[in-house]
Amino acid sequence: MKADELLAAYEQMALVRRTERAAHDLFMSGLVKGTTHLAAGHEAIAVGASAALRPDDYVFATYRGHHHALARGATPEECLAELMSRATGLCGAKGGSMHLTKAASGMLGSYAIVGAHLPMAAGAAWSARLRGTDQIAVAFFGDGATNIGAFHEALNLAAVWKLPVLFVCENNLYMEYTPIADVTAVPRPAADRAAAYGVEGQVVDGNDVVLVREAVARLADRARAGYGPGLLEAETYRHFGHSRADPATYRPAEEVERWLKHDPLDLARGRLRALGVPAEAVDEADARVAEAVAAAVEAARNAPAPDPREALTDVWADGGAAWRT
Amino acid sequence: MKADELLAAYEQMALVRRTERAAHDLFMSGLVKGTTHLAAGHEAIAVGASAALRPDDYVFATYRGHHHALARGATPEECLAELMSRATGLCGAKGGSMHLTKAASGMLGSYAIVGAHLPMAAGAAWSARLRGTDQIAVAFFGDGATNIGAFHEALNLAAVWKLPVLFVCENNLYMEYTPIADVTAVPRPAADRAAAYGVEGQVVDGNDVVLVREAVARLADRARAGYGPGLLEAETYRHFGHSRADPATYRPAEEVERWLKHDPLDLARGRLRALGVPAEAVDEADARVAEAVAAAVEAARNAPAPDPREALTDVWADGGAAWRT
Amino acid sequence: MADMTTATPGAPAGAAAARVITYREAVAEGIAREMRRDPTVVCLGEDIGAAGGVFKTTVGLLKEFGPERVWDTPISEQAIVGAAMGAAMTGMRPVAEIMFSDFLACCWDYLANEIPKVRYMTGGQVTVPLVVRTANGGGLGFGAQHSQATENWAFTVPGLKIAAPATPADVIGMMAAAIRSDDPVVFYEHKGLFAAKGPPAPPGHVVELGRAAVLREGADVTLVALASMVPVALAAAERLAAEDIDAEVIDLRCLVPLDTTTVLASLARTSRLVTVEENPYQGGWGATLVSVVADEGFGLLDAPLRRVAGECVPLPFADALEERVIPTVDKVVAKVRDLATY
Amino acid sequence: MADMTTATPGAPAGAAAARVITYREAVAEGIAREMRRDPTVVCLGEDIGAAGGVFKTTVGLLKEFGPERVWDTPISEQAIVGAAMGAAMTGMRPVAEIMFSDFLACCWDYLANEIPKVRYMTGGQVTVPLVVRTANGGGLGFGAQHSQATENWAFTVPGLKIAAPATPADVIGMMAAAIRSDDPVVFYEHKGLFAAKGPPAPPGHVVELGRAAVLREGADVTLVALASMVPVALAAAERLAAEDIDAEVIDLRCLVPLDTTTVLASLARTSRLVTVEENPYQGGWGATLVSVVADEGFGLLDAPLRRVAGECVPLPFADALEERVIPTVDKVVAKVRDLATY
Ligand SMILES: Cc1ncc(C[n+]2csc(CCOP(=O)(O)OP(=O)(O)O)c2C)c(N)n1
Ligand SMILES: Cc1ncc(C[n+]2csc(CCOP(=O)(O)OP(=O)(O)O)c2C)c(N)n1
Ligand SMILES: [Mg+2]
Numbered sequence A, B: 001m002k003a004d005e006l007l008a009a010y011e012q013m014a015l016v017r018r019t020e021r022a023a024h025d026l027f028m029s030g031l032v033k034g035t036t037h038l039a040a041g042h043e044a045i046a047v048g049a050s051a052a053l054r055p056d057d058y059v060f061a062t063y064r065g066h067h068h069a070l071a072r073g074a075t076p077e078e079c080l081a082e083l084m085s086r087a088t089g090l091c092g093a094k095g096g097s098m099h100l101t102k103a104a105s106g107m108l109g110s111y112a113i114v115g116a117h118l119p120m121a122a123g124a125a126w127s128a129r130l131r132g133t134d135q136i137a138v139a140f141f142g143d144g145a146t147n148i149g150a151f152h153e154a155l156n157l158a159a160v161w162k163l164p165v166l167f168v169c170e171n172n173l174y175m176e177y178t179p180i181a182d183v184t185a186v187p188r189p190a191a192d193r194a195a196a197y198g199v200e201g202q203v204v205d206g207n208d209v210v211l212v213r214e215a216v217a218r219l220a221d222r223a224r225a226g227y228g229p230g231l232l233e234a235e236t237y238r239h240f241g242h243s244r245a246d247p248a249t250y251r252p253a254e255e256v257e258r259w260l261k262h263d264p265l266d267l268a269r270g271r272l273r274a275l276g277v278p279a280e281a282v283d284e285a286d287a288r289v290a291e292a293v294a295a296a297v298e299a300a301r302n303a304p305a306p307d308p309r310e311a312l313t314d315v316w317a318d319g320g321a322a323w324r325t
Numbered sequence C, D: 001m002a003d004m005t006t007a008t009p010g011a012p013a014g015a016a017a018a019r020v021i022t023y024r025e026a027v028a029e030g031i032a033r034e035m036r037r038d039p040t041v042v043c044l045g046e047d048i049g050a051a052g053g054v055f056k057t058t059v060g061l062l063k064e065f066g067p068e069r070v071w072d073t074p075i076s077e078q079a080i081v082g083a084a085m086g087a088a089m090t091g092m093r094p095v096a097e098i099m100f101s102d103f104l105a106c107c108w109d110y111l112a113n114e115i116p117k118v119r120y121m122t123g124g125q126v127t128v129p130l131v132v133r134t135a136n137g138g139g140l141g142f143g144a145q146h147s148q149a150t151e152n153w154a155f156t157v158p159g160l161k162i163a164a165p166a167t168p169a170d171v172i173g174m175m176a177a178a179i180r181s182d183d184p185v186v187f188y189e190h191k192g193l194f195a196a197k198g199p200p201a202p203p204g205h206v207v208e209l210g211r212a213a214v215l216r217e218g219a220d221v222t223l224v225a226l227a228s229m230v231p232v233a234l235a236a237a238e239r240l241a242a243e244d245i246d247a248e249v250i251d252l253r254c255l256v257p258l259d260t261t262t263v264l265a266s267l268a269r270t271s272r273l274v275t276v277e278e279n280p281y282q283g284g285w286g287a288t289l290v291s292v293v294a295d296e297g298f299g300l301l302d303a304p305l306r307r308v309a310g311e312c313v314p315l316p317f318a319d320a321l322e323e324r325v326i327p328t329v330d331k332v333v334a335k336v337r338d339l340a341t342y
């Protein structure tokens, strides 16, 4: 990545980090209902992958998907408004934190049933091929998702049909509270399964935005060129607990410490320094981000609640919800 | 296998073959309703595996399960009576061809949803371990089942929990009418997936009862000793079509010919010859089998139909079917 | 259950001499018509290509449309329906086959949690114009895991349209409507009707989803049926006519949208209603219909509302047992006769 | 939906001073009591061990019973329930947790096609004494895929017993009955009730499955509710009392066996019936109950049968929207008031 690209990526990651921090604080102060699954720590995966994708490619994410929505162009305000149950939210407050979606920019949704979106991404890739475009589709998922049946079915179908789809595992070492190693037959939950589908398994440092971008770019090129699916396991760690107010006490202190020292933003800052980008440029990016998120929080706070009548819209393509005559 | 063991195995295989032939003829003459999935050609897998198992081990089979029922001690009469909708059938004519079960001898059922019984077998193995017995469980399934999610989940769970369970794939090269190679990402649908669960993948000539017995015995010993699950891919071929009256015209003639020349009964006969077993001994076995199956057909034919009132029994453990007060 | 495979409900009088088409052929014809019209329609499923489907309901499609539009899949129900969903969200109109409707259980997450909800939970950002076709129902001795009438599973989930035609012409017309629908449709083809014959559908035939058909007018009691129970209800009506009980027979055709208007209008004429359902009594669609009627049509009622439904047991294998479980003409006649004297 | 998390339906008068237990604690307590009694009872599920379950409903079990009886699983719903089934067939009494009831869709084949059918289709050769526990229902802003009341999915399938307690004591008593049952039981624990408090259950407390509880007697109308709708119905009854409408409130407690005897007996006193269901109207259990009543209790009726049920939409995230979808005290009161003047 060139310096300006990397700086832009850094700023995007910082935006995710700030937005997640804001989401956390808003949740703690009771302004976000239900649940949240924050992606702080995972920023480099979303931002690095996005940098390697085209705007018309398709992204499918999980309930831990704020970073993907933001990386694909959703604004912090749209995201936070959704979390705060505002009519101006990405999904009009019908979806919530777990279902952020920005279809207009190819972010085709956040799915909260583990693994369910992997076949969908294969289907979007199939569709691209049928329509003769050279779009690709990417599914992001957690380490825990590698043990569910839909993973297996999606990988096999994608490989047999040589679909232009990438499966990117965000391996943060834990399901909710259980270490993935305790419940998985192989050390690399995703990469060690690749051979079962005749695809190459690759592991990447998911906290290094440059390496992620490179790895995704390579797999995206292959997929676009008709060589079939890619499977990438990106190692990362979450800074918050699994969801809501989880203090994540099940994680050993040294492990947390080690990973916090291997922070995606720090790594990018180091790389920027090495590329000779002046510290002020980084500070300015940070300042822009701080301002943007603060403004977003404010705007979302002031946005109206949804009209209760909206509960009975959007089931059908005609906009309504009638199930009988 | 010693000569007498092999002769016994041969006779069992011949019994399966004859019973399947009878089932086919009865179906064609309208005496078997619904459907059948005959296992002629697959005999060595059931018989070889059974020879390696203990009577108190558990077997779970598919809709193509007549050979497993017979190998585990169900009589041809019980099986054919079930197929012919008789009250004396294994399941009282409630199950039919696809659901042959003989729980009393550890044949815990034939399941007609592809792949569904793999987790069950894992569960039976888990139960054996919890109860402190050294029983094992075996699930037999087709090549087509390796692409369904339950396969993946069962293998992973069994490996993580080191369960005493064997997964034995009867690879007959086809799903119903579609070659397995057309829809599977790897050449060996089962064995090439083994590494994804940290288990050893092994391929065996599924038509050679001696080799099957050996392979299963080795995996069974390992499993019983606490080393966890085994995965075995047994190559075989079906002599009839997939089900009912399927003429199996989708299979190339040379392929059919090649496999018919590699017949489990012929192979066993050759081995018996090599062991010095006199031809008459084999002929006598054949004769016993012919007589037994003819008698079974006759007995099943003459057995009574089930009492229609039986339709409303056996839902609940109290024997009844009441869903409301 | 011979009546299931040979009856031709709704055949216009005098059509006997015209060309007839089987229900089974109508499936392939219905799909083919839409594939000709619209290049975004593609099919996928197990053994649907070269083999023409295990029920021979996709015969000819591979030949006419080629392997880029007719896809054989692995035994991966989740991948089939999940991929169909992803394709539907991105510009295609996939028609996915799930071989037996019992196997919907293997991809139920997509039918219950994904397909019917994604439009709503994204605030209307995406649509999912897909059809999941499946062979439904019993009466053929296929046993507990290949015989269920599972339309009620789908009926518990808002966001799915549910079609279940009873005649070849309706298969074609409703298939057209289903494939053209921008909403997801679960399309139940009844195994017991595949061999049934009926008049072919005229070119361009479309049967709007959610319109019940009054197949027989009557003054004394309304019978409401679906799919294979339609010929059963019609046969019962004939027998009842001989006893001077004049039954109106309604083929619901769809569960969602549910045409309660037609049912309530009929009730206004007959004051008595009996549903005829293949599915188990517990959780059957007839219950929901009855609950609408017991509320909104209460004032019209002259007698209890009755349901002839399957027994609450799994489907047994043997004919003698299966007939005890699934509604038959005899059972319908007995229930209606009893009601008429209320 | 504060009423859902704090109400204590069925608390005997004067119990306020006694020790109370939360519904959440009652789950763990109910399981622990059976594990102490019977060494064949084992638990499995995601995060149920060290973490004590994501709803903290299995807290303490790992500590008391150790890892050979409390098993953390991968995210593999099919393996969880499938393995439980295999274990149940071979001498164990597994208690499997499916974290949210929506995820039952991921292992639906086991609930729909395997567990409820294997006894029947083997002619009674095997039994499947297992419990599948799951957190059910909405009202907490968890959105479309984590909020459904899915007991009706199970209700469409004969062969499953269905329990859905509304109070901590019932959780314990029904858990005992469920685990001791030789039949498979789907045990719905309501998320909206986890924080609810109530009197603890006495030692050895067992509540037979299939017995509804009349929680409030009344002469004018019968309200039939389940799980989180029980406190809603009770609150509505209080409000209606102020308007001189005397409502009887029945907590069904189970869907299978369905206690229609208690309901019909109540109807004989009140002549009016309203169901209160969290689930969508289409396919809800109330429909089946109404269809029994509209048939067998027709002669007792003085007014239409009514159902207060969820709207037929997925569950939305925002409170303001979710309240529009799920029945509330206001909606129940309005519906009953209207009926009382019929
Ligand atoms: C099918 C299914 N089972 C269980 C859950 C509950 N659940 C939500 S997130 C989660 C852990 C997922 O772990 P992982 O895939 O590693 O993703 P992460 O949360 O670590 O990003 C679980 C078990 C679910 N949402 N869907
Ligand atoms: C989940 C599911 N999908 C589809 C089917 C229909 N079906 C029955 S047998 C079969 C082919 C199975 O092939 P394989 O596993 O190779 O076993 P074989 O029949 O060759 O012994 C299919 C697709 C089914 N029974 N279950
Ligand atoms: Mg994780």
Ligand SMILES: [Mg+2]
Pocket (backbone or CB within 6 Å): B142, B143, B144, B170, B171, B172, B173, B174, B175
């Ligand atoms: Mg095969």
